[in-house]
């Protein structure tokens with residue numbers, strides 16, 4: 001009798017845990033990667049994950065991370081967490097290998113991103129007669145602030161780009177190229193190629209150490225981001241990620257939660273001791289599963 005009782009109780013306890021805590025066997029809601037790209041705060045895989053300010057702009061669909069703005073949806077190529085830079089590509093962008101027409105690119109003014117200083121936008125095949133970027137009479141109130149929208153010191157960039165086979169085949173005069181200067185694309189955060197009377201653009205963020213070899217430039221757009229106004233990485237999030245969890249938000253105050261690999265959410269990290277405390281504290285209210293609790297306490301009591 002004394003040898004049988006513990007195994008019987010263990011069985012009942014296991015049964016109880018499987019019935020009362022179905023979420024114990026459920027999977028993690030917030031993943032720590034999307035396809036090949038590791039995901040850390042402030043990025044997340046979907047609703048409730050990462051930082052709410054970023055969630056509407058960056059999301060993971062079918063293991064593909066994408067960045068959304070009012071001008072389109074762009075694949076995220078990589079994220080440099082130490083420099084806080086996200087690299088994206090634009091399928092409508094021209095490169096040395098291939099030219100194509102594009103409507104341009106724009107950031108949402110309220111998105112928590114800005115262009116990285118290394119990003120260079122080169123407008124291609126612009127109308128030298130009607131494009132506003134070439135109009136010298138673009139005065140901005142007084143004569144001292146003449147608006148120059150093409151960086152003349154960037155002329156070598158145009159020369160190198162126009163040596164690319166895909167571009168040279170079009171036989172365009174070099175005067176149709178412009179290294180666009182407005183920081184963050186001006187007050188509208190937008191490069192509207194139809195308005196600027198250009199047919200294509202190339203964006204890149206590195207010469208890869210070979211300025212004269214446009215084949216090797218890194219094409220794409222580099223965007224900076226900040227965690228918050230003080231740019232602090234939340235300590236609780238660092239601890240959560242170190243213990244295998246993914247940061248998310250939830251609850252009444254939309255506060256930080258740590259989503260652990262076992263599917264549970266804690267307010268600290270996924271190490272056993274603290275998560276057990278969280279489970280016992282949070283669960284009666286989260287599941288509202290009173291009959292199961294009564295059964296659990298009854299089993300423990302019979303031990």
Ligand SMILES: *[C@@H]1O[C@H](CO)[C@@H](O)[C@H](O)[C@H]1NC(C)=O
Pocket residue numbers: 023029030047048049248249250257259263264265
């Ligand atoms: C944990 O939090 C995530 C993100 O907010 C949510 O989707 C998930 O349902 C939560 N899981 C539990 C068991 O409460």
Ligand SMILES: *[C@@H]1O[C@H](CO)[C@@H](O)[C@H](O)[C@H]1NC(C)=O
Pocket residue numbers: 141142143
């Ligand atoms: C700008 O220059 C023009 C001609 O050079 C002059 O007539 C005009 O008064 C100037 N305007 C201002 C605001 O300085």
